Amino acid sequence: MAPSTDSGAPGQDRSSDGLAQDDHWSGDGPAGDDWSERRVGYRFADPNLLSQAMAHRSWCAEQPGRSSNERLEFLGDAVLGLVVAEYSYRNHPELSDGVMSKVRASVVNTRVLAELALEVGIAEHLRLGRGEDLSGGRAKESILADATEAVFGAIYLDGGLAEAERVILSLLKGRITLAVGEPGESDHKSRLQELTVHLGRGVPQYDVEGSGPDHARRYLATVYVAGQRLGTGEGRSKKDAEQMAAQVACGSLEVERGGGNA
Numbered sequence: 001m002a003p004s005t006d007s008g009a010p011g012q013d014r015s016s017d018g019l020a021q022d023d024h025w026s027g028d029g030p031a032g033d034d035w036s037e038r039r040v041g042y043r044f045a046d047p048n049l050l051s052q053a054m055a056h057r058s059w060c061a062e063q064p065g066r067s068s069n070e071r072l073e074f075l076g077d078a079v080l081g082l083v084v085a086e087y088s089y090r091n092h093p094e095l096s097d098g099v100m101s102k103v104r105a106s107v108v109n110t111r112v113l114a115e116l117a118l119e120v121g122i123a124e125h126l127r128l129g130r131g132e133d134l135s136g137g138r139a140k141e142s143i144l145a146d147a148t149e150a151v152f153g154a155i156y157l158d159g160g161l162a163e164a165e166r167v168i169l170s171l172l173k174g175r176i177t178l179a180v181g182e183p184g185e186s187d188h189k190s191r192l193q194e195l196t197v198h199l200g201r202g203v204p205q206y207d208v209e210g211s212g213p214d215h216a217r218r219y220l221a222t223v224y225v226a227g228q229r230l231g232t233g234e235g236r237s238k239k240d241a242e243q244m245a246a247q248v249a250c251g252s253l254e255v256e257r258g259g260g261n262a
Helices: 034-040 047-053 070-091 097-107 110-120 130-134 141-159 161-181 188-198 238-261
Strands: 205-211 218-225 228-235
Touching: 034 141, 047 070, 047 141, 070 097, 070 141, 070 161, 097 161, 110 141, 110 161, 110 238, 141 161, 141 228, 188 218, 188 238, 205 238, 218 238, 228 238
Parallel strands: none
Antiparallel strands: 205 218, 218 228
16 A cells, blocks of 8 residues: 555645645655755755655556656756756867767767666666566666656755756766767667678668657667667657667677677
């Protein structure tokens, strides 16, 4: 049976996002906000924002009247992109716009944000629907990345841009620095094409399918080389999905080459 905080009592005041004003996640329990201070580096003045950031749409489908983290994720994506772009601009005047784009792509992507979600405990505090949870939703990169961006969006609304920037850089500055040193490291599509051409297999071909509503669109990319399917990847944009698929394909080809040379 769900805890009493999961079911809004009649007469509770709710915020514009559908959260009960007194439905705070307190203490160190699964939904407590103390973990965000310890592991993310930010304590919310309004814990409702953290609550919403942790609310996946599958959980909201089982909790009538609750809003998911999708709007916060949309906002957080914009805030994260701005912070990374401005940091690169101000601290690395030697970088061209093209290189800065590669640096941003190296940090603002599903894989990196999912890794961060695991590092700071977002995965274990997510609220998922029963079916999504049982099917391994806490390990899905797309869900973890979305939740990470939702947290950034929540921090922006709660504390402003300066606090959001402080938190984002405290968590991702190392990855930004690494990306500046090797800005092409995350360009898996280019690396895959170099490999396939070198092996005489021609240019990779991508098949991308979109699903979901416009505000939460997801893409699944499949990459083919010489008619053979070598990898699939999922992302919040066609480019992100193709990069993920290319990364898988690169791994497959490198294993194949290693086996051939053994």
